[in-house]
Amino acid sequence: MDATVTNTTSEGKTWGGGNKPLKASYGKLMMWFFIVSDGLSFSGFLAAYGFSRFKFIDSWPIADEVFTHFPFLHGVPAPMYYVAFMTFVLIMSSVTMVLAVDAGHHMKKNKVIIYMFLTIIGGAVFVGSQAWEWATFIKGDYGAVETKGGKILQFLDAETGKRVALADIATTIPSVREQHERKNGIWYDSEGALPTFSVEEIKAGFAANPNLLIRVQDLVPDIEALKASEDPTKLAKAASLEKTLVNVDGIGEKSILNREQSLLRLNRDAVGVVEGANLKHNEYGTPLFADFFFFITGFHGFHVFSGVLINIIIFFNVVLGTYERRGHYEMVEKVGLYWHFVDLVWVFVFTFFYLV
Amino acid sequence: MAHEHKLEIFRGLLKFKSNVTKIWGVLIVLSIVTAIEVWLGIVKPESLTENTFIRMKLLNWIFIILTIFKAYYITWDFMHMRDEVKGLRRAVVWTGVFLILYLVFILLTEGDYIFNVYDTGFQSWDF
Structure with a gap:
């Protein structure tokens, strides 16, 4: 880190560039910049959701009646339990991440490896659950x-x-009524199912x-x-x-x-x-509900997915001893910040999509 | 890389011996809050759904406040905001808070206005 700052002449001079008022490294600050701007993207989505919901305040779908499924419990109405489980998985993986960061501060490579691994597993479980939730939503239940x-x-x-x-x-x-097929149409268009x-x-x-x-x-x-x-x-x-x-x-x-x-x-x-539901039709109510569901949870799920990939890269770097040789585990801390941010966003998505 | 951690939460009410025990403590706090949210979401006590404050159900106010509570602990303890300097804390938090409050305010007001147009207009939207 010190290599990027010239300390010889600017040390102690307020406007000389050597002053670090935020006492955080370049990388961490940039991660915070990213988090703030990405947080604004998500709040834009959620505020737009609020807009549409206020617009149809007397006919918006009730989330409890939409998300009633739990894997392997067919026909048993279990509103919210599965999302609660997903929330817990994500918070838990946040905990293992922060434990990895803590182990990194103490330069305990093996502990970092274990905790990073658990974090990746948690993230994968969450993304899988998200996919299942989507599949159930798209399939629909009563029609x-x-x-x-x-x-x-x-x-x-x-x-x-x-x-x-x-x-x-x-x-x-x-x-x-027959299915219109590609071969019948003059423009080689086929219709949906x-x-x-x-x-x-x-x-x-x-x-x-x-x-x-x-x-x-x-x-x-x-x-x-x-x-x-x-x-x-x-x-x-x-x-x-x-x-x-x-x-x-x-x-x-x-x-x-x-x-x-x-x-x-x-x-x-x-x-x-x-x-079921897609972007145009939605058996649960207004199509906007499905649109926002796909966009917000999809955007979040994409963040989790990228988070898992980044975590895997850092995990292998830890295993290879890159940070051990570098002398500090700040990289783990930086991906940790991103990972917690994903958890933070989910807390809001959970509230505004499933609870309120 | 000297790292000093502040080890107390709830304004010093709860003090932890090490950073690791603090993390587990925060997990317990967050889990309890989530459990309360889910429980309220399933039970939906009538006293909370029938009474409103600034045109919103008390239950929804509770959900939003608990969410912000959780967000605080995730940012402060998991993201180590508690250990950062005041300038960084404020730069991150207040930027977000101001912009988001403003955005939410205008969009919800506008949404409510359009609802009223639909609701009291002469045009039927349900056909």
Whole structure:
């Protein structure tokens, strides 16, 4: 480090360049610069997420109802447990990283090796979990129907109040809709995978089963408060909600339409079947939710992935004794800073995506 | 490479003998806070979801405050911000805090405005 600074003439002179007011090395300062700017990128993403969420504050998907899966526990609703596990894995790998840094300060090469190795494992487990979370999200679970206006209609069992999967609703109608293939098109375009069921099949099945209801994305407002107001539009809104909803008193829940209204909604508005989520369609609610999920957790997952790669490089340098010969383990400290930053970002993503 | 570590957290309430025990102590603190967050997220006590402060549910305020609490300990103890000089601490923290608060403020205000346009406009957005 000293090699980069000329100490002969500038020592002690405030403006001579020899003064180090922050008492941190060049490399560490640059890592902090990077962390601050990268932190601003992430806050830009999260603030944009907040913007979109405030824009659709009365119909945003409820995270607990979206992320309910845990590996190997099929059909058992386990909201949040898996993300909590992922959070713990990442915090744990942060701990092993800081232990590696500490061991580095004491020049204990073998301890640094062990702790770096554990950190890499933790990071890999986290990235793997992230991939699993994505796969589950993309695959979807119950499926839904999309309306002309891009709203999502989900299906419920009237008695149990539980979600019903498309496969349990649809009746089979011999389809006339064929997959458009590359060979048929003049421009050699092929279309994406067709959903398993057509809207007609869902409509027919829904009409045949009187026990089914439709759940829309809008959250139930405080209807008593609406009725108490003097504003005629609010009164009209309260009256129409009381006529159409089943769960009038479930403030903050997703609105469930009564049978009559459900049939009307489905037959009048439904245009497409959605299974799972991509950037354009999302069975859990507004497509923006999926977009932000992919971009924010994807950007973070990419950081973790690069962190693992950088950690592996540093790990091998430690094993080869590079830092032992250099006389200090500051490089471990610098990647440590990056690694903790990734953990720090996850703490915020966890809160704003899964908790709030 | 002389490294001095400050070994107390909670403003000196909790003192550790070595840096390693401090790290484990901080892990325990962070784990407890995460466990509380997850527990609150699953239980969602009604008293916290029905009451609001500045138009936000108390539960969400608690989540955000606990998150900042966790962020503080990650930065201060894992990233060794506690051992850095005041100038570096402030340069990093306040730059971020000011810019982020400003960004969040304008974007959320704007989002809320657009919500009102959708909500009270004459155009139907649900068809």
